[in-house]
Amino acid sequence: MENQPTVRGRIFNYVLHRSSFPTPERPASRIFTDGGAFFNEDSTASTALSSVLWNPKSKKDDHCHKEVNAISLAGYGEYLLSNVGYNGWGSGITVGGNNFTWNYINNRAVSNNTALINYSSNFNEVDPTASNDHTLKYGNGITDGFTSPLFSYASGDSGSALSNGKHIRNMVFVGPQDSKNGYWVLFDEMTANTAGQTAHIALHPPSGTYSTVTSNQEYKWTMKKFSSVNVDLSIFLAT
Numbered sequence: 761m762e763n764q765p766t767v768r769g770r771i772f773n774y775v776l777h778r779s780s781f782p783t784p785e786r787p788a789s790r791i792f793t794d795g796g797a798f799f800n801e802d803s804t805a806s807t808a809l810s811s812v813l814w815n816p817k818s819k820k821d822d823h824c825h826k827e828v829n830a831i832s833l834a835g836y837g838e839y840l841l842s843n844v845g846y847n848g849w850g851s852g853i854t855v856g857g858n859n860f861t862w863n864y865i866n867n868r869a870v871s872n873n874t875a876l877i878n879y880s881s882n883f884n885e886v887d888p889t890a891s892n893d894h895t896l897k898y899g900n901g902i903t904d905g906f907t908s909p910l911f912s913y914a915s916g917d918s919g920s921a922l923s924n925g926k927h928i929r930n931m932v933f934v935g936p937q938d939s940k941n942g943y944w945v946l947f948d949e950m951t952a953n954t955a956g957q958t959a960h961i962a963l964h965p966p967s968g969t970y971s972t973v974t975s976n977q978e979y980k981w982t983m984k985k986f987s988s989v990n991v992d993l994s995i996f997l998a999t
Contacts, residue, residue: 789907789933794818797902797914799933801835801942807987809835809942813931814843815916817901824897826869828921829929833944837987842966844871852886856968861887869894870962875918875948877925878957895923910935925952965993 784804791797794817801808811833816824825844833840844865847853852861864871868888870879879892899921905914911934918927930947950959965981973980973994983991 789912791902791905791907791914793901793903795901797905797912797916797931799907799912799914799931801935802909807836809833809933809935811931811933811944813902813914813916813929815899815901815918817898817919820898825866825872826894826897826921827872827874828869828894828897828899828918829916829927830872830874831929831931831944831946832873833993835942836991838983838985838991839966840983840991840993841873842964843873844964858886863887867893870960871964873963875927875929875950876960876962877922877927877950877952879960881960892924894921896921910937924954925950925957963995965995
């Protein structure tokens, strides 16, 4: 290589196993009082159901988003409900011609699967208002719960994350059994500091393909980003 420009090298890393991979083990469902409740189907399949109810007590740095009591769901090889994600520090992102701001990503609770009190229903989608937003990125953690292979429960306390009230989110996971699909149930208890306020629930299926099953009660979204078949998520509003 004499008299030649310096060639930029690349280092390749390989993990070499002396023996075969061990038998897969299913990820256990676990509850962390300072962090969240992680519920997983009793299965090692890549299509197994998985979920989390997120509520940190001590995590307060800039990596946090406004997602106290946010949930995330996955199953059948797809994300079913997803929170806002990340596109580099201080960076927004353009999706479908819409320029979502850094405020939307990092500093607005409505971008996550959260609950708010008296939040504007006509907010700017790409740069939502700060009025009646969450004020903190941490709450009182997971205050109650248990796990089992087929049925798990957890409760998260918003603490002081909402300036205008309190949100207790109870999540139940019923795993697939008896040839029936699994499902999740949310019980949201919201108490405003003043009477006459409106409760808002933000849920984000990562799909623009949806249909109305029953107006103001049941809706169905279809996902097909990672799998080879359509995966449907039905959301039923009991009240």
